[in-house]
Amino acid sequence: MIEVDARGFSCPIPVVKTTQALDGHPGKPVIVLVDSEVARENVSRLARSRGYSVKVEQVLDGYRLQLAPAGK
Amino acid sequence: MRGLEIPHDPNLIVGFDSLDDAGVYRLTDDLAIIQTVDFFTPVVDNPYDFGRIAAANALGDVYAMGGKPVTAMNLVCFPSRSMDLAILRDILRGGMDKLHEAEVTLVGGHSVDDPELKYGLSVTGVIHPCKIVLNSGAVPGDSLILTKPLGTGIINTAIKAGMADEKAIGMVTEQMAALNRRASQLMQEVGVHACTDVTGFGLLGHACEMVQNNSIGIEISYSAVPIFAGSIEFARMGVVPGGAFRNKAFRAAMVEFAAGVPQWAPDILFDPQTSGGLLISTSPEKAKVLLEKLHYTDHREAAIIGEIVAEPKGKISVVE
Incomplete structure (x- = not known):
């Protein structure tokens, strides 16, 4: 599983890191860890704009976002 | 400012209790001054452009009230140990050029050493007390x-x-x-x-x-x-x-x-x-x-x- 740890970074860095992961692994599910609501919202927007579904899970130190490509 | 007591002054036309853009103080029956201050960290990479933007932004509150900005003072936070002074010069030149365009006179300023670069200005403008445009006052149908x-x-x-x-x-x-x-x-x-x-x-x-x-x-x-x-x-x-x-x-x-x-x-x-x-x-x-x-x-x-x-x-x- 491809995992992006964007905890400790403020926007727009989590979006930049997630973009790199999506570009580097087209068609693969990606897990993104963020520690702010702003990053959660922005990464969700990015993923949806690129046709991924987003599942958000609240974890101890922030949020765990599961991005899954459409149809998988 | 919540919790602080601000003494009443009858000449203060616009102060903290309103949500307006700048403070307005009556000097005489036909003259009031508008005062405002704003500064921030760079929003663009080019120092000259940052200076121009910071000045336009600081002047903005006076324009929003319909006033005429007259004088301004620079506010500078600069990491003099880690950054080239030429950068500061470009920022200040940008601010100066904008003030020149606005026909506003720079009367001074203050700088402090700060690890994070910031620039802005305090601006003083004038207006007739009866001509102040507030953010309240809109009527239905407008x-x-x-x-x-x-x-x-x-x-x-x-x-x-x-x-x-x-x-x-x-x-x-x-x-x-x-x-x-x-x-x-x-x-x-x-x-x-x-x-x-x-x-x-x-x-x-x-x-x-x-x-x-x-x-x-x-x-x-x-x-x-x-x-x-x-x-x-x-x-x-x-x-x-x-x-x-x-x-x-x-x-x-x-x-x-x-x-x-x-x-x-x-x-x-x-x-x-x-x-x-x-x-x-x-x-x-x-x-x-x-x-x-x-x-x-x-x-x-x-x-x-x-x-x-x-x-x-x-x-x-x-x-x-």
């Missing part, structure tokens, strides 16, 4: 004009992410550095009911200030709002500054979005603006005249974006 496009916060975030191209950077830089001077003079010529400038709270945040403590509401048509090319795409891609989310959370109870308004609309309408345009409320007839004059004087993107309504009071409705 048209609402916005003089500059929205999206500077989003584009600035895209610049930080390395996603904005040179054209977008150039466009947003020129808009942020553009003075609201002419727009302010025109609104005084035509006559308006209320005005504020759109800055850190975003369009909807400042619109909320216009209806707060007034028995009016505002209806804004999101499709009529001028927006920077590219900012809708950036919002969809999640390049939205944290300030936009904070602005939205702060005013959630006052703003209602009609069904079918796309997700990017609140992102852009709450996007914090640097040196944004004037948000002006005036009668529909005068709004038409003012808009024509604005279009004629380089404010080509100025538009009527909504109207003041009697109901629901204290609310902003965003519609198609």
Whole structure:
């Protein structure tokens, strides 16, 4: 599983890191860890704009976002 | 300032208790001074442009009240040990050039050593006490004009992410550095009911200030709002500054979005603006005249974006 740890970074860095992961692994599910609501919202927007579904899970130190490509 | 006692002064026309853009103090029966201060960390990479933008932004509060800025003082926080002084010189040159354009005299300033670079100015303006334009005073039936496009916060975030191209950077830089001077003079010529400038709270945040403590509401048509090319795409891609989310959370109870308004609309309408345009409320007839004059004087993107309504009071409705 491809995992992006964007905890400790403020926007727009989590979006930049997630973009790199999506570009580097087209068609693969990606897990993104963020520690702010702003990053959660922005990464969700990015993923949806690129046709991924987003599942958000609240974890101890922030949020765990599961991005899954459409149809998988 | 909450919790601090501010002594009453009868000559203080606009002070802390209102949500206005600057303080106004009556000196004589026909002269008041407008005072404001604003400074921030760089919003663009080019130091000269940063200086111009910071000066245009600081002057903005005086223009929003219909006043004439007269003098200014520089405020500088500079990491002198780690940064070349030539950078500071360029920033100050940018600020000076903007003040020159605005016919404002620089009278001094103050600098401190700070690991994080910041620049801005305190500005003093003058106005006749009877001619002050407040952010309250709009009446139902008024048209609402916005003089500059929205999206500077989003584009600035895209610049930080390395996603904005040179054209977008150039466009947003020129808009942020553009003075609201002419727009302010025109609104005084035509006559308006209320005005504020759109800055850190975003369009909807400042619109909320216009209806707060007034028995009016505002209806804004999101499709009529001028927006920077590219900012809708950036919002969809999640390049939205944290300030936009904070602005939205702060005013959630006052703003209602009609069904079918796309997700990017609140992102852009709450996007914090640097040196944004004037948000002006005036009668529909005068709004038409003012808009024509604005279009004629380089404010080509100025538009009527909504109207003041009697109901629901204290609310902003965003519609198609």
